[in-house]
Amino acid sequence: MTDAVEVRPITEPELADWHRALSTGFLQTPTLSADQLDARRRQFVAGRLLGAFDGSRCVATFRSFDQELTVVGGATVPADAVSNVTVTPTHRRRGLLTRMMSQDLAAAKERGDVVATLIAAEYPIYGRYGFGPATTLTEWTVEVSRAGLDKRWSRPEDGGRIDLVDGEDIRKLGPDLYERFRRGTPGAVSRSDLWWQLRTGAVRFDEEWKEPYFAVYRSAAGEVEGMASYESDDNWQGKQPYDTADVQWLFGTSPAAERALWHYLCSIDWITRVKSGRRSPDDLLPHYLPDPRAARITTQADWLWVRILDVVRALEARTYDSAGSLVLDVVDRQGLAGGRFRLDASPDGASCTPTTDTPDIALGIAELASVWLGDQSVARLHTLGRVQEERVGAAREADALLRASGRPWCPDIF
Numbered sequence: 563m564t565d566a567v568e569v570r571p572i573t574e575p576e577l578a579d580w581h582r583a584l585s586t587g588f589l590q591t592p593t594l595s596a597d598q599l600d601a602r603r604r605q606f607v608a609g610r611l612l613g614a615f616d617g618s619r620c621v622a623t624f625r626s627f628d629q630e631l632t633v634v635g636g637a638t639v640p641a642d643a644v645s646n647v648t649v650t651p652t653h654r655r656r657g658l659l660t661r662m663m664s665q666d667l668a669a670a671k672e673r674g675d676v677v678a679t680l681i682a683a684e685y686p687i688y689g690r691y692g693f694g695p696a697t698t699l700t701e702w703t704v705e706v707s708r709a710g711l712d713k714r715w716s717r718p719e720d721g722g723r724i725d726l727v728d729g730e731d732i733r734k735l736g737p738d739l740y741e742r743f744r745r746g747t748p749g750a751v752s753r754s755d756l757w758w759q760l761r762t763g764a765v766r767f768d769e770e771w772k773e774p775y776f777a778v779y780r781s782a783a784g785e786v787e788g789m790a791s792y793e794s795d796d797n798w799q800g801k802q803p804y805d806t807a808d809v810q811w812l813f814g815t816s817p818a819a820e821r822a823l824w825h826y827l828c829s830i831d832w833i834t835r836v837k838s839g840r841r842s843p844d845d846l847l848p849h850y851l852p853d854p855r856a857a858r859i860t861t862q863a864d865w866l867w868v869r870i871l872d873v874v875r876a877l878e879a880r881t882y883d884s885a886g887s888l889v890l891d892v893v894d895r896q897g898l899a900g901g902r903f904r905l906d907a908s909p910d911g912a913s914c915t916p917t918t919d920t921p922d923i924a925l926g927i928a929e930l931a932s933v934w935l936g937d938q939s940v941a942r943l944h945t946l947g948r949v950q951e952e953r954v955g956a957a958r959e960a961d962a963l964l965r966a967s968g969r970p971w972c973p974d975i976f
């Protein structure tokens with residue numbers, strides 16, 4: 563049966579059928595309006611949208627696009643970002659995802675991408691293709707009354723200011739600021755113009771788009787250093803307001819900007835709770851509050867998954883705080899990137915070369931992705947039996963070499 567189904571890149575006229583399959587796979591209304599389809603045309607890139615066709619009907623979807631991923635130390639690597647993965651329920655578990663993924667990863671490797679990235683809908687799907695969870699997502703809810711902030715707070719203490727602006731301002735100011743931010747944030751990914759258009763309503767994929775509030779922080783010197791987008795509900799109970807500010811995104815290029823934006827959000831009259839949106843596990847949000855316990859973790863889970871396609875370039879792209887050498891046996895069941903590699907690293911730079919030297923540790927390509935950006939420790943994976951020590955003590959040494967000073971953070975969903 564599977565053999566009768568053809569997997570291939572779609573053509574632009576096939577987009578409506580492809581989107582019907584995509585909506586069906588995500589359990590959404592199958593047929594898009596002409597306007598919705600028109601807006602989504604902007605994501606069409608020839609060769610990067612795969613479909614599986616049973617006769618003339620599209621029964622599976624897969625889209626990838628070019629992205630940059632920031633690594634430890636601030637360099638970026640080219641990534642193959644994977645999204646819109648669905649198989650129609652009538653055609654599941656016949657190997658269609660496996661066929662689409664194999665085609666896409668082979669093409670990405672051929673193009674020279676260092677990694678593939680995705681946000682996994684469910685944990686068990688992507689490990690088999692060599693993806694490993696590489697960043698963790700943490701969401702907090704701040705109970706404003708417990709935060710200990712001064713009730714009379716009305717502006718940043720540092721001489722900076724916060725202004726509410728509209729979507730057009732965000733489209734002008736956002737991309738440059740985000741570029742600076744993401745280059746200092748391992749785990750962050752590039753944002754396209756379309757990303758900003760969708761978040762500010764200039765392009766709408768769904769008819770019921772709700773306009774959020776946009777806040778911008780400028781330093782005392784007048785520099786734009788941070789911005790946030792948030793919504794609020796309209797929640798009155800009797801004569802009391804219990805509104806929640808729901809942060810869509812918030813980032814800054816200085817701690818002062820982030821502190822001021824969180825204080826602003828926690829000081830809006832009627833707002834009793836602030837939901838943080840997607841942060842890294844070691845985000846400073848709780849510590850910007852006089853009482854950090856006011857921020858309660860509501861979600862903690864795997865977020866960005868990474869599939870390393872080129873071990874040498876991946877390990878050479880990042881920086882290392884200490885000096886050391888490590889021989890790694892990297893097992894890749896798909897045969898895309900495995901082998902034995904010698905990493906010689908120091909704060910001055912790193913070189914990684916294929917070798918026949920005796921290995922220190924052995925690990926899967928997915929486990930390498932989990933330790934590469936510093937989200938996991940080699941010692942923890944060793945304790946779990948997912949990294950093997952070929953020399954006693956090597957896991958702890960690998961840990962010291964690969965450790966990063968902060969956890970990586972991918973604030974985006976794609």
Ligand SMILES: CC(=O)SCCNC(=O)CCNC(=O)[C@H](O)C(C)(C)COP(=O)(O)OP(=O)(O)OC[C@H]1O[C@@H](n2cnc3c(N)ncnc32)[C@H](O)[C@@H]1OP(=O)(O)O
Binds near residue numbers: 587658
């Ligand atoms: C990046 C993103 O877009 S994330 C969104 C992913 N999409 C969804 O969650 C939408 C709903 N789910 C689906 O559309 C499908 O179930 C998919 C795309 C997840 C899987 O497609 P399928 O064609 O059924 O996968 P395929 O047949 O290639 O499965 C390969 C293997 O993965 C396993 N597998 C696939 N999906 C799952 C899952 N959700 N949970 C556990 N195992 C899974 C299969 O059992 C199979 O295992 P086997 O090799 O041991 O037999």
